[in-house]
Amino acid sequence: MPEKARYIMIGGFLGAGKTTAILRLADFLAAKGQRVGLITNDQSVGLVDTAMLASHGFPVEEITGGCFCCRFHSLTEAADRLAADETPEVFIAEPVGSCTDLRASVTYPLRAMYGDRFEVAPLSVLVDPVRAARVLGIEPGRSFTEKVLYVYSKQLEEADLIVINKTDLLDAGRIDALREALATRYRQAEVLVISARTGQGLESWFERILSSTAASAAAMDLDYEIYAEGEALLGWLNTSVRLSSAQPFDGNSLVQAIGERIHGRLARFGFEVAHLKMVLTPSEEAGDLAVANLVRSDGRLEFSHTLREPLDAGELLLNLRAEGDPDTLREEAAAAVESAAQSLGGVSAMIEHTESFRPAKPQPTYRLAVG
Numbered sequence: 001m002p003e004k005a006r007y008i009m010i011g012g013f014l015g016a017g018k019t020t021a022i023l024r025l026a027d028f029l030a031a032k033g034q035r036v037g038l039i040t041n042d043q044s045v046g047l048v049d050t051a052m053l054a055s056h057g058f059p060v061e062e063i064t065g066g067c068f069c070c071r072f073h074s075l076t077e078a079a080d081r082l083a084a085d086e087t088p089e090v091f092i093a094e095p096v097g098s099c100t101d102l103r104a105s106v107t108y109p110l111r112a113m114y115g116d117r118f119e120v121a122p123l124s125v126l127v128d129p130v131r132a133a134r135v136l137g138i139e140p141g142r143s144f145t146e147k148v149l150y151v152y153s154k155q156l157e158e159a160d161l162i163v164i165n166k167t168d169l170l171d172a173g174r175i176d177a178l179r180e181a182l183a184t185r186y187r188q189a190e191v192l193v194i195s196a197r198t199g200q201g202l203e204s205w206f207e208r209i210l211s212s213t214a215a216s217a218a219a220m221d222l223d224y225e226i227y228a229e230g231e232a233l234l235g236w237l238n239t240s241v242r243l244s245s246a247q248p249f250d251g252n253s254l255v256q257a258i259g260e261r262i263h264g265r266l267a268r269f270g271f272e273v274a275h276l277k278m279v280l281t282p283s284e285e286a287g288d289l290a291v292a293n294l295v296r297s298d299g300r301l302e303f304s305h306t307l308r309e310p311l312d313a314g315e316l317l318l319n320l321r322a323e324g325d326p327d328t329l330r331e332e333a334a335a336a337v338e339s340a341a342q343s344l345g346g347v348s349a350m351i352e353h354t355e356s357f358r359p360a361k362p363q364p365t366y367r368l369a370v371g
């Protein structure tokens with residue numbers, strides 16, 4: 001019988017750094033000659049994460065139209081498609097950042113039904129330390145309302161590993177205070193500290209998820225009504241924009257201008273941004289791209305990739321998740337795109353696809369209370 005493939009889920013709230021960390025893990029495995037298959041997930045099509053991961057040359061399957069938990073079979077189908085030529089030794093899946101109950105609705109069913117195919121790794125839940133310190137009340141600052149925070153805390157409650165990411169952002173004292181608060185409140189989890197950006201702590205985390213398996217303790221209690229209400233407080237927007245210009249233009253400046261405008265416009269509504277992410281891919285110049293993110297309302301738009309060359313045509317994918325009305329998100333983002341394109345002089349920005357909504361009530365395909 002062939003060796004089982006390892007199935008690794010890296011969860012955590014919107015903007016915690018899941019996609020960035022997955023890329024680091026995929027690079028780490030590829031450097032050791034291992035085949036990896038990546039699985040992304042969203043409520044809707046046009047996902048920035050898929051474009052970003054695929055641009056690094058990894059095979060990626062995107063599951064859209066709902067979370068894995070509610071589309072359980074789409075997860076194994078995605079794994080089958082990734083295995084069409086050669087089975088990856090490691091699958092890495094990124095659940096939707098507002099999703100919880102993964103242990104009962106993914107880990108345990110996967111183990112019960114496909115235990116001969118997959119070795120399921122411990123569930124990692126990444127946290128952004130600035131966000132987490134506010135949510136836990138150890139630092140002041142804006143956060144989400146109560147039901148959104150219910151989802152946030154439930155994600156941590158089911159973690160095998162709580163992984164404090166972005167430790168490059170805070171000094172050691174603040175990280176220690178956060179680590180202690182998380183370890184005290186979520187006793188079932190081991191708390192690790194990493195920076196997906198600088199690489200700090202990555203190897204010991206990778207070692208844990210590559211060599212041990214998910215716990216099989218009883219799944220947590222979860223009130224699906226509050227979970228659904230919490231998720232539905234988050235407005236969701238996925239937009240794709242076709243860009244063209246008679247003259248080459250600076251794509252990085254355009255992305256910056258769009259991000260700043262959206263940021264400013266949402267501030268007027270008082271919506272807390274969970275994550276604004278954009279990827280701009282030129283029509284020519286394969287491999288060149290710009291990726292920019294904003295992970296809280298009082299944060300700053302940051303680029304993780306910048307375009308090397310000006311472009312005259314390309315596609316912008318824009319994903320926005322914020323606590324606020326989705327129609328407002330759509331209107332404000334459209335106005336920001338138009339005004340930013342005009343500010344660059346002669347850039348035409350045609351919205352090709354746009355979808356804004358509140359996530360529907362999660363209804364898991366399976367729910368197993370024990371593993």
Ligand SMILES: Nc1nc2c(ncn2[C@@H]2O[C@H](COP(=O)(O)OP(=O)(O)OP(=O)(O)O)[C@@H](O)[C@H]2O)c(=O)[nH]1
Nearest residue numbers: 014015016017018019020097166195196197275293
């Ligand atoms: N400073 C710092 N920033 C990081 C680190 N890891 C990720 N980020 C940044 O955090 C932002 C969000 O990262 P993503 O990897 O897109 O987060 P995500 O959890 O996949 O977000 P969603 O898919 O929307 O849930 C990006 O700007 C990243 O560059 C880190 O270790 N340090």
Ligand SMILES: [Mg+2]
Nearest residue numbers: 018019049094
């Ligand atoms: Mg992501």
